[in-house]
Amino acid sequence: MIVLFAALSVLGLFLYFSLGNIVYNSIDSSLLSRAKALATLVSEDDSEMEFDFSDEVMWEYSSPKSRSFFQIRRPDGTTIEKSASLTNSELPFLAGENQTNYKNVFLNGIPLRLVNFHILKEIEKDDKATGRYHRLIIQCTEDISAQLKVMKTYRIVLSFSIFAVMIISAFGGFLIARKALIPIKEISKTVDSISESNLSERITVEEVPEELRILASSFNRTFDSLERSFKRQKQFAADASHELRTPLSVVLSESEVTLRKDRSLQEYKDALTAVINAAKIMSGMVQKLLFLARLTTDKSGLNMKNIDIDEIIHESVRMLTPLADQKSISMNISIPDRFVIRGDRAALLELFVNIIDNAIKYNVPLGKIDISVKKEKGFIITKIKDTGIGIAGKDLDRVFDRFYRVDRSRSREPGSVGLGLSICEGIAKLHGGRIEIKSKVGEGTTVSVYLK
Numbered sequence: 001m002i003v004l005f006a007a008l009s010v011l012g013l014f015l016y017f018s019l020g021n022i023v024y025n026s027i028d029s030s031l032l033s034r035a036k037a038l039a040t041l042v043s044e045d046d047s048e049m050e051f052d053f054s055d056e057v058m059w060e061y062s063s064p065k066s067r068s069f070f071q072i073r074r075p076d077g078t079t080i081e082k083s084a085s086l087t088n089s090e091l092p093f094l095a096g097e098n099q100t101n102y103k104n105v106f107l108n109g110i111p112l113r114l115v116n117f118h119i120l121k122e123i124e125k126d127d128k129a130t131g132r133y134h135r136l137i138i139q140c141t142e143d144i145s146a147q148l149k150v151m152k153t154y155r156i157v158l159s160f161s162i163f164a165v166m167i168i169s170a171f172g173g174f175l176i177a178r179k180a181l182i183p184i185k186e187i188s189k190t191v192d193s194i195s196e197s198n199l200s201e202r203i204t205v206e207e208v209p210e211e212l213r214i215l216a217s218s219f220n221r222t223f224d225s226l227e228r229s230f231k232r233q234k235q236f237a238a239d240a241s242h243e244l245r246t247p248l249s250v251v252l253s254e255s256e257v258t259l260r261k262d263r264s265l266q267e268y269k270d271a272l273t274a275v276i277n278a279a280k281i282m283s284g285m286v287q288k289l290l291f292l293a294r295l296t297t298d299k300s301g302l303n304m305k306n307i308d309i310d311e312i313i314h315e316s317v318r319m320l321t322p323l324a325d326q327k328s329i330s331m332n333i334s335i336p337d338r339f340v341i342r343g344d345r346a347a348l349l350e351l352f353v354n355i356i357d358n359a360i361k362y363n364v365p366l367g368k369i370d371i372s373v374k375k376e377k378g379f380i381i382t383k384i385k386d387t388g389i390g391i392a393g394k395d396l397d398r399v400f401d402r403f404y405r406v407d408r409s410r411s412r413e414p415g416s417v418g419l420g421l422s423i424c425e426g427i428a429k430l431h432g433g434r435i436e437i438k439s440k441v442g443e444g445t446t447v448s449v450y451l452k
């Protein structure tokens with residue numbers, strides 16, 4: 001509204017002054033020609049000034065009621081001649097001006113346009129021009145009350161128009177803004193109503209005006225991902241409690257049954273061993289859960305350093321050799337070059353230990369594991385190939401899910417929770433990489449770890 005008001009005001013002023021210019025230009029040119037006509041009637045010789053004012057020419061200046069005036073002066077202001085219409089009054093005069101000029105003046109309350117027309121009159125002497133000049137000022141006026149009235153009306157009309165336009169546009173703007181805001185209010189109502197309990201509600205994009213559809217869809221997308229992660233979170237909590245229930249019930253039942261009557265020393269030992277094993281499972285699970293919780297997508301928790309892949313892999317293999325020896329599994333490492341990546345040592349160790357651990361756990365006795373490293377398209381790719389039981393195609397997509405185990409009954413080894421690969425995936429992502437698995441049931445599995 002302020003900008004509109006400023007623009008209209010500037011336009012109004014421009015129009016008003018343009019009109020004034022046109023009006024005054026036409027008055028001024030008629031005044032000038034009248035002054036020039038008067039000038040032709042003046043002649044002066046050495047001794048006296050002569051005026052050749054016939055009544056015919058002078059009729060408009062002669063009546064005392066006429067509103068046309070003239071006055072002829074010398075530069076010092078002394079009056080040489082003035083029109084009869086002036087009676088006792090004098091036209092305003094400012095001595096010292098030496099150029100023709102125009103002014104708005106008042107005479108007895110009448111608004112007048114006045115020209116001070118400066119002329120040089122040659123002084124005639126015995127019919128011979130001497131080259132001497134006298135300066136004369138011919139003042140001549142025109143009544144401009146009619147024009148001033150027009151200007152005033154114009155001013156009023158202009159102001160009123162601007163005011164009317166302002167009111168109309170304020171009202172229209174208000175209506176349009178209100179109409180435009182209705183759908184936004186609707187959207188905000190829906191957004192407000194969406195809460196934990198009805199996360200599946202969505203904004204109906206088709207009912208929203210074209211311009212707001214982008215907003216509505218992006219809200220919907222946000223709700224989609226919120227709902228997904230909320231579901232995942234819920235599932236995760238359910239799975240975690242479910243997984244903890246088994247070892248917990250082992251601890252409870254084992255202790256209760258043992259305490260029911262007196263037992264032999266061996267029986268107490270066996271019971272305690274069972275309790276310890278169950279507690280180990282729980283402790284391992286809690287440790288993994290904590291690790292997973294810390295594996296958020298931000299890198300702030302990582303201690304990034306230049307790391308030799310060769311060193312990390314040898315360290316992982318060294319840690320797992322006892323496990324491999326139990327199943328008589330041979331491990332073979334081939335790293336043709338020195339590969340350095342930037343990463344967090346502890347996290348990367350966790351990653352490779354988990355994957356090699358899987359390759360041992362899900363291998364057959366006397367099986368083999370081949371670990372090789374190569375560089376390709378900006379990635380350092382570590383392949384861990386085993387000759388184990390393999391994973392069926394339908395399970396391949398799900399092995400990265402938390403708590404997912406292909407065959408729950410078979411993977412009942414202590415500490416096998418189904419969290420390993422999800423942890424590995426999280427670590428790889430934090431390092432700008434990914435994990436790919438290829439597998440054939442009965443032949444073996446190849447896990448490829450891509451790291452930047």
Ligand SMILES: Nc1ncnc2c1ncn2[C@@H]1O[C@H](COP(=O)(O)OP(=O)(O)OP(=O)(O)O)[C@@H](O)[C@H]1O
Nearest residue numbers: 358359362399405406415416417418419420421445
């Ligand atoms: N190399 C492999 N060969 C065959 N199956 C595998 C292999 N690696 C993983 N799997 C299957 O994928 C499932 C998920 O693996 P993951 O490492 O996430 O869990 P886990 O090994 O069962 O438990 P955790 O690693 O938490 O102790 C495993 O239970 C197993 O069924």
Ligand SMILES: [Mg+2]
Nearest residue numbers: 354358420421
């Ligand atoms: Mg595992």
